[in-house]
Amino acid sequence: MLLGKVCSQLNRATELCEDGKYLEALKCYDEVLCAEPNNTDAIINKGVILQNLGHLKQAIHMYEKALIFEPENLDALINKGSTLHTMGKHAEAISCYNVVLRLDKKNPMALAYKGLSVAEIGKISLALKYFKQALSIDHDYDLAEISIETIKNITKLHSK
Numbered sequence: 001m002l003l004g005k006v007c008s009q010l011n012r013a014t015e016l017c018e019d020g021k022y023l024e025a026l027k028c029y030d031e032v033l034c035a036e037p038n039n040t041d042a043i044i045n046k047g048v049i050l051q052n053l054g055h056l057k058q059a060i061h062m063y064e065k066a067l068i069f070e071p072e073n074l075d076a077l078i079n080k081g082s083t084l085h086t087m088g089k090h091a092e093a094i095s096c097y098n099v100v101l102r103l104d105k106k107n108p109m110a111l112a113y114k115g116l117s118v119a120e121i122g123k124i125s126l127a128l129k130y131f132k133q134a135l136s137i138d139h140d141y142d143l144a145e146i147s148i149e150t151i152k153n154i155t156k157l158h159s160k
Contacts, residue, residue, distance in 0.1 A: 006032050010041060022049045040066045044076050051083050059083045074100050078109055081117070090117040108134040112144045124151055 013028035029046040032039055047062030063080035066073055081096030097114035100107050115130030128151050134144040 006036055006039070010045075013042075013045065017045075017049065022053060025049055038069045040070050040073060040076070043069075044073070044079060047076075047079055047083075051079065051086075056083050056087050060087075072099075072103055074104060074107065074110075078107075078113065081110075081113055085113065085117050085120070088120075090120045093117045106137050108138040108141050108144065111137070112141060112147065115144070115147060119147070119151070124154075127151065 009028045009032045013025040013032075016022070016025035016028065026046060026049055029042045029049070032042040033046070036042070043062050043066040047059045047066070050056075050062060051059035060080060060083050063076045063083065066076040067080070070076065077096045077100045081093040081100075084090075084093040084096065094114055094117045097110045097117070100110035101114070104110070111130045111134035115127040115134065118130060119127035128148065131144040131147045131151070134141050135148070138144075
């Protein structure tokens with residue numbers, strides 16, 4: 001597959017995803033990966049689709065494959081962490097977010113996602129710290145705002 005065809009297939013897959021046509025998008029990514037097996041964009045995006053479809057183990061496999069080619073790929077690390085979180089593997093998810101934060105100390109998504117995983121293991125005050133750090137970097141980060149409000153509401157319920 002020529003470079004122009006690969007770009008065309010990647011763009012088509014993105015459009016298909018935006019239209020909710022995930023299975024068709026998967027086929028585009030598979031075509032790209034047949035031509036370019038180390039195309040990390042296609043690998044990660046295929047992982048995202050698999051994750052969204054609930055195929056969590058397959059998604060993890062795709063993120064790990066991307067990390068073989070690019071061990072410091074922030075998108076692969078964050079998505080792997082998110083999938084691990086969904087699987088209830090919070091300590092492993094936190095490890096992924098820690099790698100991201102070692103590479104990019106001010107990554108609001110990694111901070112907020114780490115906060116979610118930390119909250120799941122019962123460390124609410126630490127989770128709140130991560131959410132506030134994420135908001136200090138990106139003042140409009142919805143996930144961090146919502147998470148802080150949720151923690152405040154839960155804390156109020158438990159104090160009554």
